[in-house]
Amino acid sequence: MDKPGEKIIPLSSLTQGRVLDTLQRPIHDLRISVMDRCNFRCPYCMPRETFHESYRFLKSSERLDFDELLRLARVFVRAGVKKIRITGGEPLLRPNLADFIGDLNSISGIEDIALTTNGVLLAKYASELKAAGLNRITVSLDTLDPEVFAKMSGGFAGVPEVLDGIEHARRAGLAPIKVNTVVQRGVNEHTVMDLLAHFRGTGVIVRFIEYMDVGTRNHWNPALVMPSRELAARIHARWPIEPAGRNYTGEVAERHVYSDGAGEVGFISSVSQPFCGDCSRARISSDGSLYTCLFATQGTDLRGPLRAGATDDELYELIRGVWTGRRDRYSELRASMRGAADLHKVEMNYIGG
Ligand SMILES: C[S@@+](CC[C@H](N)C(=O)[O-])C[C@H]1O[C@@H](n2cnc3c(N)ncnc32)[C@H](O)[C@@H]1O
Numbered sequence: 089m090d091k092p093g094e095k096i097i098p099l100s101s102l103t104q105g106r107v108l109d110t111l112q113r114p115i116h117d118l119r120i121s122v123m124d125r126c127n128f129r130c131p132y133c134m135p136r137e138t139f140h141e142s143y144r145f146l147k148s149s150e151r152l153d154f155d156e157l158l159r160l161a162r163v164f165v166r167a168g169v170k171k172i173r174i175t176g177g178e179p180l181l182r183p184n185l186a187d188f189i190g191d192l193n194s195i196s197g198i199e200d201i202a203l204t205t206n207g208v209l210l211a212k213y214a215s216e217l218k219a220a221g222l223n224r225i226t227v228s229l230d231t232l233d234p235e236v237f238a239k240m241s242g243g244f245a246g247v248p249e250v251l252d253g254i255e256h257a258r259r260a261g262l263a264p265i266k267v268n269t270v271v272q273r274g275v276n277e278h279t280v281m282d283l284l285a286h287f288r289g290t291g292v293i294v295r296f297i298e299y300m301d302v303g304t305r306n307h308w309n310p311a312l313v314m315p316s317r318e319l320a321a322r323i324h325a326r327w328p329i330e331p332a333g334r335n336y337t338g339e340v341a342e343r344h345v346y347s348d349g350a351g352e353v354g355f356i357s358s359v360s361q362p363f364c365g366d367c368s369r370a371r372i373s374s375d376g377s378l379y380t381c382l383f384a385t386q387g388t389d390l391r392g393p394l395r396a397g398a399t400d401d402e403l404y405e406l407i408r409g410v411w412t413g414r415r416d417r418y419s420e421l422r423a424s425m426r427g428a429a430d431l432h433k434v435e436m437n438y439i440g441g
């Protein structure tokens with residue numbers, strides 16, 4: 089669990105006896121995309137013109153089933169994973185997700201289970217997710233303005249449903265709730281203060297994410313990136329904020345607190361201030377490939393070996409081999425790699441955020 093004020097653990101003590109990559113980074117977090125489909129069409133992630141009605145999503149037999157994912161989770165724990173985040177696509181579209189979370193929760197060695205969702209189905213599922221052992225939830229919400237929301241989510245559902253989902257999560261005891269907000273220059277930047285005003289003092293932590301060049305289909309335009317520093321300066325002018333320490337090594341958000349005690353705001357600055365140096369995240373895509381970077385061009389198939397009868401030891405060796413050979417630090421190299429890497433990056437709905 090996130091514990092404000094917790095000390096940063098030196099990398100050396102995290103790495104002792106652990107599976108390390110070529111840059112001495114341990115494997116600590118696993119993100120599992122349980123569903124490639126989504127009930128939104130955010131243009132920066134799954135633009136409508138590509139993910140249209142006849143787009144070929146995975147068949148359910150092509151997705152890893154929960155027994156396969158549980159087996160993999162146990163093997164990842166053996167390699168050092170302690171935290172699991174469930175994502176997608178929209179993870180709450182996957183039937184019986186709470187049962188899966190309950191089973192994950194019974195795996196010894198998993199210390200934290202979190203979920204990222206667009207929040208629309210949260211009112212329905214919040215209490216059963218909590219009862220199953222979900223520790224934390226992140227809800228994506230880019231704006232409170234109905235028109236801007238429609239534009240940034242593709243026109244499905246509305247702000248009231250997402251706010252209702254957040255309220256149900258709060259009542260279910262899934263605190264602290266985090267809200268992920270992608271900020272695009274000229275699109276929703278003018279609505280940021282209203283969003284903050286709504287959540288200030290409620291315990292909900294808003295985290296602003298720089299618009300990233302994930303996948304190949306979101307027509308990424310660097311001119312739309314709103315650098316966190318600029319945004320922080322604007323917020324500071326309205327409500328003074330000050331930097332707070334990281335909760336744990338490898339935390340992606342740079343934490344700030346309001347000087348008047350109204351809570352916390354975070355900035356995830358993958359474009360302007362890349363944080364590859366202590367990235368300890370592995371990702372399993374909905375079709376069962378292992379990726380070691382959000383911006384990877386290639387994954388390693390785990391579904392094939394799983395279904396061909398690989399033993400746990402064989403799966404462990406496969407995963408260990410991938411991790412020990414890992415050298416990716418795309419965000420740090422972004423400027424020099426653009427063009428070449430653009431062609432084949434994995435899509436966000438397959439591997440989640
Ligand atoms: C891919 S979504 C999956 C989970 C769920 N559907 C949701 O929206 O929360 C995970 C996170 O990635 C973020 N995201 C998607 N595309 C992005 C992009 N191009 N740049 C920055 N963040 C992005 C979303 O805003 C969301 O917070």
Ligand code: SF4
Binds near residue numbers: 437
């Ligand atoms: S960001 Fe989340 S809600 Fe939006 S399209 Fe991507 S997966 Fe769906």
